[in-house]
Amino acid sequence: MACLGCCKAMRPRYKRLVDDIFPVNPEDGLVKNNMDKLTFYALSSPEKLDRIGEYLASKLSRDVYRRRITLVKIAMDALDQLLVSCHDYSLNLFVESFLKMVQKLLECDELELQVLGTLSFVKYANIEEDTPSYHRRYDFFVSKFSAMCHSSEENEADRCKIRTAGLKGIQGVVRKTITDELQVNIWEPIHMDKIVPSLLYNMHDPSFPPVEVESPREEEHPAQVAETVFRDLICRASYNNLKPVLRPILLHMDNHSLWTPNTFVTRCFKIVMYSVQQQYAYVVIQALMSHLDKHTRSPPEIKAAIVEVLYESVLIAAGASVGPSVLDVFNTLVKHLRISLDNKNQDKAIRTQEKKFEEALINTIGQFANNLPDYQKIEIMMFVMAKFPQFALEEDYGVHMDAQLQTMLLKTLLKVATKYKTVNMSNAFPQEFLQPLLRMSLFEEAGMRIIVQEILHTLIDRHENSQKFKHVVVMKDISKAGITLEKVSRSDTLFIKKYGMQIYWYLCENVKLESNKVDNFEALFCTMALITAEMGCRDIVADLVRLALDMQNISSNNLSLPLTHKCAIHALVGGFMCLLAQICEIPALHQYSLEVLDQRKQKAEHLLPEFAFNRKNRPTSYPETEVIQSGWLFQQEQISDMLAKEEIDTGRLATPFTQKPFGVADMESSRSIISDINSIALDFDSPETSPHPGRRHEKEEVTVESLKKLLAADSLIGKEEEEKRRFEIIHTFQTAPFEEIVARSEAKSNLFHNKLNEILSMVTQGSESPGTLRRNGEQPPTVFDIQYPELYVY
Numbered sequence: 001m002a003c004l005g006c007c008k009a010m011r012p013r014y015k016r017l018v019d020d021i022f023p024v025n026p027e028d029g030l031v032k033n034n035m036d037k038l039t040f041y042a043l044s045s046p047e048k049l050d051r052i053g054e055y056l057a058s059k060l061s062r063d064v065y066r067r068r069i070t071l072v073k074i075a076m077d078a079l080d081q082l083l084v085s086c087h088d089y090s091l092n093l094f095v096e097s098f099l100k101m102v103q104k105l106l107e108c109d110e111l112e113l114q115v116l117g118t119l120s121f122v123k124y125a126n127i128e129e130d131t132p133s134y135h136r137r138y139d140f141f142v143s144k145f146s147a148m149c150h151s152s153e154e155n156e157a158d159r160c161k162i163r164t165a166g167l168k169g170i171q172g173v174v175r176k177t178i179t180d181e182l183q184v185n186i187w188e189p190i191h192m193d194k195i196v197p198s199l200l201y202n203m204h205d206p207s208f209p210p211v212e213v214e215s216p217r218e219e220e221h222p223a224q225v226a227e228t229v230f231r232d233l234i235c236r237a238s239y240n241n242l243k244p245v246l247r248p249i250l251l252h253m254d255n256h257s258l259w260t261p262n263t264f265v266t267r268c269f270k271i272v273m274y275s276v277q278q279q280y281a282y283v284v285i286q287a288l289m290s291h292l293d294k295h296t297r298s299p300p301e302i303k304a305a306i307v308e309v310l311y312e313s314v315l316i317a318a319g320a321s322v323g324p325s326v327l328d329v330f331n332t333l334v335k336h337l338r339i340s341l342d343n344k345n346q347d348k349a350i351r352t353q354e355k356k357f358e359e360a361l362i363n364t365i366g367q368f369a370n371n372l373p374d375y376q377k378i379e380i381m382m383f384v385m386a387k388f389p390q391f392a393l394e395e396d397y398g399v400h401m402d403a404q405l406q407t408m409l410l411k412t413l414l415k416v417a418t419k420y421k422t423v424n425m426s427n428a429f430p431q432e433f434l435q436p437l438l439r440m441s442l443f444e445e446a447g448m449r450i451i452v453q454e455i456l457h458t459l460i461d462r463h464e465n466s467q468k469f470k471h472v473v474v475m476k477d478i479s480k481a482g483i484t485l486e487k488v489s490r491s492d493t494l495f496i497k498k499y500g501m502q503i504y505w506y507l508c509e510n511v512k513l514e515s516n517k518v519d520n521f522e523a524l525f526c527t528m529a530l531i532t533a534e535m536g537c538r539d540i541v542a543d544l545v546r547l548a549l550d551m552q553n554i555s556s557n558n559l560s561l562p563l564t565h566k567c568a569i570h571a572l573v574g575g576f577m578c579l580l581a582q583i584c585e586i587p588a589l590h591q592y593s594l595e596v597l598d599q600r601k602q603k604a605e606h607l608l609p610e611f612a613f614n615r616k617n618r619p620t621s622y623p624e625t626e627v628i629q630s631g632w633l634f635q636q637e638q639i640s641d642m643l644a645k646e647e648i649d650t651g652r653l654a655t656p657f658t659q660k661p662f663g664v665a666d667m668e669s670s671r672s673i674i675s676d677i678n679s680i681a682l683d684f685d686s687p688e689t690s691p692h693p694g695r696r697h698e699k700e701e702v703t704v705e706s707l708k709k710l711l712a713a714d715s716l717i718g719k720e721e722e723e724k725r726r727f728e729i730i731h732t733f734q735t736a737p738f739e740e741i742v743a744r745s746e747a748k749s750n751l752f753h754n755k756l757n758e759i760l761s762m763v764t765q766g767s768e769s770p771g772t773l774r775r776n777g778e779q780p781p782t783v784f785d786i787q788y789p790e791l792y793v794y
Contacts, residue, residue, distance in 0.1 A: 014048050017041055018055050021078055026070040030077050038078070039085050049086060053079075053097030060101050064108060072113065076101070076120050083124055098124065099136070106144045111158055114148065118165040125172030138173050142191050145169035149198035149226075163202055163222040170195055171229045178236050187241040189248075195233070196248040202226035204264050227271065234275035242280055246272075246287040262305035269309050273316035281317040288313060289332050296339060300353035303336070307360040314367045329368060330380055334387055334412070337361045341405045358408055366415035375427075377420045382433050384412050388440070403445055410440070410451040417458040425495040425535065428459045434499060438506040446515045453523035460530045469529040472522055472568075472575050472609040474597055478582045485583065488537045496535040501740055503531070504547045511551050511569055514561060518613055521568045528576050536583045542643065542652050544580055545589075548573045549636055550656045556628060563622050564612075570632075571612035574600070577634060588642040592634075599631045607632055652737045 020034040042049055056075055063071040079098050086094070102124075105117030121141065148166025153159040174195070177186040186195075202222045237245055249272070252258070253265050272284055288310045295303055340354050340361070365384075369377050387409055422428040429437075441452040457466045463484035475481050496503075510516070510524055532544060555561065555569035574597050581590035600607045606622055640650040733741065 012051075014041065014045075014052050015055055018052060018059070018078075022059075022071065022074060026068070026074070030074050035078060035081060039081060042082055042086055046086065049082070049094040050097065052082070053094040057097045057101050057104075061104060064104060064113065067110075069110070069112060072105070073116060076105075076116055080120055080123050083127055095124070095136070103140060106141075111153075111162055115161060115165045118145070118148070118169045122168050122172040125176040138177060138186075139191075141169065141173055142186075142194055145173065146194040146198040149202055149222075160222055164220055164225050166198070167202060167222060167225045167229050170198065171232060174229075174233055174236065187237070187244050189244050192244045193248050196245060197252045199226045199230045199233070200249065200252050200268065203230065203268070204258070230268075231271060231275045234272055235277075237276065237280075239280050239283065242276065242283045243287065246284060250287065250291045259302045259305040262308055265305065265309050266312050269313050270316065273313050278317075281313075284313055285310065285317065285329070289329060292336060293332065296336070300340070300350060300357045303340075304353065304357035304360045307336075307357065307364050311360065311364040311367055314364065314371065317371070326368075326372060326376060326380070327383060330365060330383060333361055333365050333368075334384060334409075337408055337412070338387075338405060341408060362408065362412050362415050365412050366419055369416040370419040374420055374423075377416055378428070378430065378433060381413055381416050381420075384409055384416065385433070385436050385440075388436070403448075406443065406445070406448055407451070410448055410455070414451055414455050414458065417455045420459060422459055422462050424489065424491045425460070426491055429495070429499070431499075435502070438502060441506050442509055442513070444515065446513075446517050446520055449510065449513075449516075450519050450523050453520075453527050456527050457523075457530060460527070460534055462534060465533050466526055466530060469526040469533075470522065472525045472572055472613050474575050474578050474609060475582070476578065476594065478579065483533060483583075485533060488535055492535045493537055493539055496531070496540055498742075500540060500543055501737075504543065504550075507547065508550055508554065511554055512558060512561070514565070516565060516568075518568070518615055521572055522613065525572050525576060529579055532576075532580050532583050536580070538584060538646075538648055541580070541584050541586070541648050542650055544584075545577075545639055545643070546653050546656070548576055548580070549634060549639075549653070552633060553656060556633070563626055564617075566626070567606045567612040567622065570607040570628075571609040573634065574607070575609050586642065586646055588645065589639065592638060592642060596632065596634060603629070604632050655735055655737065 017034065017038040021031050021038055023029065023031050038052070042052060056079060060072055060075040063075065079101065082094070083098060098120075102117045102121050105113045105120075108114060108117075145166045148162050148169065151159055151162040151166070153162060174186055186192075203226045205223065233245065249268065253268075258264055269284070269288075273281060276284060288306060292303065292306050292310070295306060337358060340358050343354060345351055345354065369380050372380065388406070420428065437452065437455065441449055441456075443449055443452070463486070465483055468481055468483055507524060507528065510520070513520075528544075528547070536544065551569055552573045555566040555573075558566075561569075574593070578590065578593040578597065581587075581593055597608065605611050607628075611617070611621075636653055640653055643650045643653075732744075
């Protein structure tokens with residue numbers, strides 16, 4: 001038998017063919033003709049493939065052990081050619097031998113053999129097999145290739161070579177396993193926790209010099225290859241597989257403190273957002289939001305970096321959904337804003353970082369809102385507004401809340417408002433949004449009131465006129481100011497007629513506040529000018545003139561206001577009247593306004609905008625005595641005659657905005673007048689059925705005299721209240737404008753319908769009365785609850 005083994009002619013044919021591919025001189029390389037014969041034999045006899053693979057594997061193992069590198073290369077070349085040529089069902093057994101040989105090379109200490117084994121594996125990964133495999137595992141290859149990506153060879157060239165090989169090997173494993181559902185699930189966390197950090201490590205390795213994308217390169221740089229593999233991995237991720245990829249990315253940034261500076265993190269997530277399928281972009285957003293929740297106690301610079309990355313990601317995801325639950329996203333961001341504001345750290349450096357974090361949160365909220373449809377932007381503003389505490393009394397509104405949190409929430413509202421494009425006013429200002437916003441315009445802090453006015457400017461202005469009304473000036477010719485005007489639509493006219501009274505009243509109340517500064521008056525002027533430019537028509541001219549005259553009366557009659565405020569109000573009214581007359585095309589009123597302003601210029605310059613809104617003024621610049629002549633003021637009689645000639649109704653000019661409109665005054669009081677049905681408690685206990693003594697501890701003596709006194713007092717009080725109420729109703733119907741009466745009726749009707757719907761809903765749901773509870777408790781027992789005698793139980 002030994003002689004037979006030594007005799008070549010007696011050996012199996014496949015062994016002879018395998019032996020013939022190796023040359024006498026290893027430097028000559030693979031014998032091509034003999035390799036073709038071996039390939040033809042394998043194709044014609046596919047059942048021999050597994051034996052060919054085993055024999056080649058034994059020869060390769062022997063050559064590896066003896067360090068015959070050239071012969072190892074020849075064997076691997078032959079294996080590669082056989083893999084490419086053979087696609088039969090028996091290829092599976094041959095692949096097992098091939099993978100064992102690749103594993104043998106990767107376990108070797110020789111750098112060249114590791115690279116050779118990796119390249120062979122990559123060629124194998126690119127082959128599409130005709131038959132599936134049920135028993136292959138690639139755990140070793142994932143671990144080995146990941147380890148090669150972290151190579152720390154001293155020679156830079158060798159380090160680049162081995163890391164590049166490891167990266168390409170990872171790419172091969174991913175491509176081979178993703179296309180075959182029967183292979184090992186490469187998306188499992190045990191594999192992703194090795195693959196993703198290896199890619200990020202090479203993308204951020206500071207030991208490599210920076211790579212210029214456009215510069216020619218003789219060989220691929222590991223950072224470049226890692227980024228390519230990273231993009232390929234993200235592109236292939238589906239919805240269920242994206243989270244296992246994102247988790248190790250975030251953990252890698254935490255473990256290696258890469259959030260500050262956040263240049264690399266931002267770059268990585270830009271790659272993710274550009275590579276991921278668009279319909280799954282919100283998964284990345286949700287992962288960042290969840291990670292932000294985990295860093296609630298982290299330093300502010302880290303939280304700010306996460307939010308900035310979130311902001312950049314949302315920019316890329318424009319047009320895609322930012323999440324199935326939009327309010328959850330905004331709720332999380334507002335929650336972190338509040339946590340940051342509650343952190344009253346005395347360290348100035350930390351407080352500065354917290355402010356940067358807060359600004360980043362507000363910018364991110366605005367960018368989120370920019371991706372939403374307009375109707376959802378209004379809902380988001382109402383959602384943010386709901387974060388303000390609701391008080392029963394209007395004068396207590398916002399007093400007990402942290403001023404810094406109020407300011408930040410208002411800035412958030414303003415940021416969202418800048419992303420909204422107003423089409424018609426009724427959609428931009430629903431009653432549920434307009435009323436709280438106007439209430440917030442009366443905050444004690446002057447800076448907060450300016451922000452509220454800026455929110456109004458953003459939503460009212462549709463033609464970018466707000467910059468032209470930023471300062472209080474007298475525009476003698478608006479055609480030179482570049483103001484854009486369009487015909488007022490019917491819907492906007494109906495809106496301002498319905499809600500104009502509330503808006504005007506709050507504007508007047510803002511003028512009265514003694515904490516106003518120059519910026520507050522300029523913001524109020526801008527609001528009035530924008531209302532006129534966007535909704536100014538002849539139907540509301542009388543109301544706008546009435547607003548201006550009422551402000552003038554406030555300045556003239558309010559003794560508590562300082563002289564600087566009075567001068568500013570007079571100047572504001574003068575500039576507004578001149579603007580109103582030109583926008584509404586009333587030449588007589590325009591001429592009259594210019595005459596009044598000319599008289600002020602001659603004798604009372606302190607009532608002009610150029611003087612009153614000059615921030616360089618000193619208190620000594622104003623006159624010592626407050627003297628105002630009738631010629632310096634706008635007279636109601638003259639204006640009424642001018643409007644009458646233009647066929648404008650002037651009946652409402654005589655009624656000033658000195659009292660709250662009905663919709664404002666009774667908004668809170670109506671809640672206390674009408675009792676809540678849920679607060680009604682009925683006592684079903686009776687003396688006969690109650691086993692315990694009665695609840696009344698003290699007996700009151702009830703006599704006929706006491707009853708008479710009680711009835712007399714009640715009737716007297718009732719008559720006085722009824723008479724007072726009747727007088728107020730008559731006065732209202734005699735003096736109030738028609739729109740205010742309509743608003744009063746609508747408010748009462750809405751209140752009645754709300755209570756009626758509440759009662760009906762409770763009736764349909766049923767109440768837990770004793771009778772109902774008794775009926776529910778007397779249901780017949782089921783079969784399983786009946787106790788049968790033992791005689792009948794089997």
